[in-house]
Amino acid sequence: xxxxxxxxxxxxxxxxxxxxxxxxxxxxxxxxxxxxxxxxxxxxxxxxxxxxxxxxxxxxxxxxxxxxxxxxxxxxxxxxxxxxxxxxxxxxxxxxxxxxxxxxxxxxxxxxxxxxxxxxxxxxxxxxxxxxxxxxxxxxxxxxxxxxxxxxxxxxxxxxxxxxxxxxxxxxxxxxxxxxxxxxxxxxxxxxxxxxxxxxxxxxxxxxxxxxxxxxxxxxxxxxxxxxxxxxxxxxxxxxxxxxxxxxxxxxxxxxxxxxxxxxxxxxxxxxxxxxxxxxxxxxxxxxxxxxxxxxxxxxxxxxxxxxxxxxxxxxxxxxxxxxxxxxxxxxxxxxxxxxxxxxxxxxxxxxxxxxxxxxxxxxxxxx
Amino acid sequence: xxxxxxxxxxxxxxxxxxxxxxxxxxxxxxxxxxxxxxxxxxxxxxxxxxxxxxxxxxxxxxxxxxxxxxxxxxxxxxxxxxxxxxxxxxxxxxxxxxxxxxxxxxxxxxxxxxxxxxxxxxxxxxxxxxxxxxxxxxxxxxxxxxxxxxxxxxxxxxxxxxxxxxxxxxxxxxxxxxxxxxxxxxxxxxxxxxxxxxxxxxxxxxxxxxxxxxxxxxxxxxxxxxxxxxxxxxxxxxxxxxxxxxxxxxxxxxxxxxxxxxxxxxxxxxxxxxxxxxxxxxxxxxxxxxxxxxxxxxxx
Numbered sequence: 001x002x003x004x005x006x007x008x009x010x011x012x013x014x015x016x017x018x019x020x021x022x023x024x025x026x027x028x029x030x031x032x033x034x035x036x037x038x039x040x041x042x043x044x045x046x047x048x049x050x051x052x053x054x055x056x057x058x059x060x061x062x063x064x065x066x067x068x069x070x071x072x073x074x075x076x077x078x079x080x081x082x083x084x085x086x087x088x089x090x091x092x093x094x095x096x097x098x099x100x101x102x103x104x105x106x107x108x109x110x111x112x113x114x115x116x117x118x119x120x121x122x123x124x125x126x127x128x129x130x131x132x133x134x135x136x137x138x139x140x141x142x143x144x145x146x147x148x149x150x151x152x153x154x155x156x157x158x159x160x161x162x163x164x165x166x167x168x169x170x171x172x173x174x175x176x177x178x179x180x181x182x183x184x185x186x187x188x189x190x191x192x193x194x195x196x197x198x199x200x201x202x203x204x205x206x207x208x209x210x211x212x213x214x215x216x217x218x219x220x221x222x223x224x225x226x227x228x229x230x231x232x233x234x235x236x237x238x239x240x241x242x243x244x245x246x247x248x249x250x251x252x253x254x255x256x257x258x259x260x261x262x263x264x265x266x267x268x269x270x271x272x273x274x275x276x277x278x279x280x281x282x283x284x285x286x287x288x289x290x291x292x293x294x295x296x297x298x299x300x301x302x303x304x305x306x307x308x309x310x311x312x313x314x315x316x317x318x319x320x321x322x323x324x325x326x327x328x329x330x331x332x333x334x335x336x337x338x339x340x341x342x343x344x345x346x347x348x349x350x351x352x353x354x355x356x357x358x359x360x361x362x363x364x365x366x367x368x
Numbered sequence: 369x370x371x372x373x374x375x376x377x378x379x380x381x382x383x384x385x386x387x388x389x390x391x392x393x394x395x396x397x398x399x400x401x402x403x404x405x406x407x408x409x410x411x412x413x414x415x416x417x418x419x420x421x422x423x424x425x426x427x428x429x430x431x432x433x434x435x436x437x438x439x440x441x442x443x444x445x446x447x448x449x450x451x452x453x454x455x456x457x458x459x460x461x462x463x464x465x466x467x468x469x470x471x472x473x474x475x476x477x478x479x480x481x482x483x484x485x486x487x488x489x490x491x492x493x494x495x496x497x498x499x500x501x502x503x504x505x506x507x508x509x510x511x512x513x514x515x516x517x518x519x520x521x522x523x524x525x526x527x528x529x530x531x532x533x534x535x536x537x538x539x540x541x542x543x544x545x546x547x548x549x550x551x552x553x554x555x556x557x558x559x560x561x562x563x564x565x566x567x568x569x570x571x572x573x574x575x576x577x578x579x580x581x582x583x584x585x586x587x588x589x590x591x592x593x594x595x596x597x598x599x600x601x602x603x604x605x606x607x608x609x610x611x612x613x614x615x616x617x618x619x620x621x622x623x624x625x626x627x628x629x630x631x632x633x634x635x636x637x638x639x640x641x642x643x644x645x646x647x648x649x650x651x652x653x654x655x656x657x658x659x660x661x662x663x664x665x666x667x668x
Contacts, residue, residue: 002469002472003469003470003472005469006465006466006469006470007466007469007470009466010455010458010462010466013455013457013458013462014455014457014458017457018457201453201455201456202449202451202452202453203453203454203455205419205447205449205453206447206449206453206454206467206512207470208418208419208442209417209418209419209442209445209447210442210467210470210471211439211442211443211470211471211472212470365438366418366419366420366421367414367419367420368420368421
């Protein structure tokens with residue numbers, strides 16, 4: 001036990017003396033969560049649009065006012081000729097142009113029909129779609145106001161309700177994903193690097209010619225990172241609660257336990273990587289390629305798994321991150337207890353045990 | 369109870385690193401493994417310290433088999449690899465106490481063993497190991513290898529890259545350790561250090577050339593060696609190599625060590641020959657063989 005404590009003490013010296021890694025360790029989660037929370041978002045805010053108003057009457061003014069006063073759009077430019085549409089798009093000054101036809105009011109009253117053209121810059125299809133939906137919504141609302149005295153006979157009113165994230169905040173989706181990525185990266189990459197560093201510097205040779213058992217070396221390497229990753233997870237959860245006002249509906253205790261389970265599975269993967277790589281560089285590359293990409297692409301963090309082609313859906317099952325994201329989304333957003341996520345937990349536990357056993361088995365007691 | 373090595377062979381892919389090596393190291397002996405880079409010294413060390421498994425042959429260290437009883441060997445030997453292998457970001461004292469702890473001991477418990485060496489680096493005990501000079505690093509590494517009072521000490525090229533003063537100090541320390549009943553197997557590419565060992569094995573291309581005491585090895589040298597000197601070293605060597613009776617020609621400091629094919633030679637013949645090759649100030653004198661000469665002769 002004394003040997004073990006001595007080993008852990010040494011590991012902490014390594015971690016705390018390497019300022020750069022320490023900065024990455026704690027700076028990265030904060031930077032990532034802030035980036036994903038503020039900058040990278042699916043919502044639209046203050047999109048610049050241009051107005052081409054051929055009629056300039058009371059109705060068009062009212063519509064323009066309604067659009068401009070919403071927080072989604074800001075009217076950047078008023079243009080007067082059709083030819084200008086192409087040029088404002090080309091300059092990239094606006095994302096959309098609203099084109100009101102001539103005699104808009106008159107047509108509306110006389111013919112009960114007036115047209116407005118919404119032209120959007122679809123180089124970014126998602127944004128274009130969202131913009132046109134938002135404009136449509138504003139127009140429809142205005143139309144309702146105009147028709148409020150008239151009762152229509154047949155009406156279907158769809159009443160949509162978004163549960164668990166009523167405001168459709170993208171941060172709700174990013175926090176679990178970012179937490180998963182960071183725990184995976186810190187745990188797997190840092191352990192694999194710290195073990196391969198011993199190989200590269202030759203200290204592994206001395207550790208092998210000592211009475212330390214493989215399991216002692218492995219647990220000694222892993223223990224400090226469990227501790228640091230828990231702190232990281234706590235930082236992420238606190239940032240999301242206090243900065244993004246993301247409510248954590250479920251039990252924090254369960255969230256903590258599940259996180260520890262995921263951290264251990266990532267650490268086991270890290271050890272496994274270190275057994276197959278000889279240098280820190282290789283360990284880092286393998287961690288990035290074999291862990292990061294699948295975690296980002298196949299875990300359901302950004303792209304929904306249900307819309308992937310079947311082979312990818314099958315592959316996604318072997319990625320621990322997928323199960324962890326299901327678990328933490330459940331706990332954080334839906335307040336589910338263990339009775340709803342025991343299956344995912346069990347799968348994650350099975351994977352952890354498998355990776356751990358494999359890495360202890362693969363740990364070399366000699367140099368070759 | 370020292371080290372026994374019998375018929376050890378080891379190859380990597382298509383390189384034969386060790387070929388049928390056999391020798392014994394007696395308990396309490398200071399045994400030197402002398403040979404150039406790539407001779408197979410490190411491979412042999414790694415086999416004896418249980419880090420590699422030989423393709424053929426067996427070996428025991430303090431009575432334990434290097435394959436079957438590897439755990440027991442790892443408890444009772446000290447190993448200092450050729451490459452500096454301590455934690456550079458840990459201080460001198462932290463390194464030492466780390467190695468003490470993993471061997472289940474403390475610095476205090478075995479302080480008397482490392483005292484002579486440790487007092488020299490103690491003033492720097494709060495310095496990071498990576499910031500020490502070459503000689504200091506080796507002294508620290510020796511302390512770390514000694515801290516658990518090993519029965520056998522393996523030192524793989526401990527003085528490579530160390531200045532001559534530190535080298536001498538280092539060997540003085542080894543002599544003192546030997547008196548504390550520690551068997552020492554040390555390797556070095558420096559022939560002058562060989563003379564300080566009790567017995568040495570000359571090794572090249574994975575084969576043992578000769579095993580004996582340094583004195584005996586020198587005495588067995590079959591020929592008379594001449595120190596030859598002239599005004600132009602380069603031309604001297606080429607001329608001697610062209611001389612019809614030459615046996616061996618090796619530069620040795622400011623001289624050339626020359627041996628002749630004939631049993632009996634007249635130095636004046638050689639002087640005349642060299643002067644006819646436009647060399648001036650030619651001097652010739654008899655000298656005694658060194659281990660380096662023996663090695664060169666055997667490696668021929």
